[in-house]
């Protein structure tokens with residue numbers, strides 16, 4: 001089966017962008033990237049798709065807004081930065097999506113929300129209503145609430161994981177993870193120029209976990225390992241996952257045409273559906 005063809009008919013799509021996609025190293029907003037991303041997503045919605053954007057970048061944008069020189073090394077300051085940066089990010093998203101005649105809504109999540117059936121139902125209803133109204137939900141972890149001491153209770157960990165969770169929650173067809181790497185490689189392409197990209201993954205092996213390593217970016221918590229884990233989670237509940245470079249967000253268009261870009265993690269479509277997705281948060 002040509003699984004890329006299936007991508008073309010995906011209706012409900014989650015797109016995840018990392019901090020290094022939407023902000024520069026100094027924390028200032030990458031306006032061109034956010035503009036292109038907003039344009040590409042607006043066009044998707046115009047064509048009849050439903051899109052949820054999971055965006056990191058709050059901490060980084062807060063750092064940029066305060067023009068700090070060094071990244072804080074404590075949780076409190078990081079949380080304060082996220083509170084500042086989240087406003088900045090949403091302001092910019094709202095502005096650019098507005099240029100393309102679209103409305104955005106912010107959803108900030110913590111682990112406890114997704115573990116509590118009642119809260120989960122509430123947030124699911126919000127997603128459904130926003131999507132029904134053609135609004136683009138923009139999701140991030142509620143960093144100023146999910147604190148270190150509660151790490152195991154409230155913190156979701158990373159936005160790759162969060163994007164897999166959201167995909168499950170809203171029964172998405174496709175999750176697109178846009179990163180600063182072109183796809184999933186057999187070793188780190190930044191260190192090894194002979195690295196080979198794996199175009200289609202149907203099975204998760206121990207070897208792949210070794211490939212993924214631990215590398216992360218400056219402000220995001222994710223690296224290839226968290227992306228692999230997110231792909232594993234999402235595919236296990238029936239969501240196809242594409243990992244691709246987000247340097248040029250127009251790539252979304254190529255992905256949706258079924259073109260052979262990035263790495264495709266093929267969904268296990270034998271999932272049993274339940275009302276709010278089948279994801280086990282501890283899984």
Ligand code: GLU
Nearest residue numbers: 056057058059158159220
């Ligand atoms: N929630 C964090 C932020 O917006 C990023 C977490 C992550 O990248 O995994 O800054």
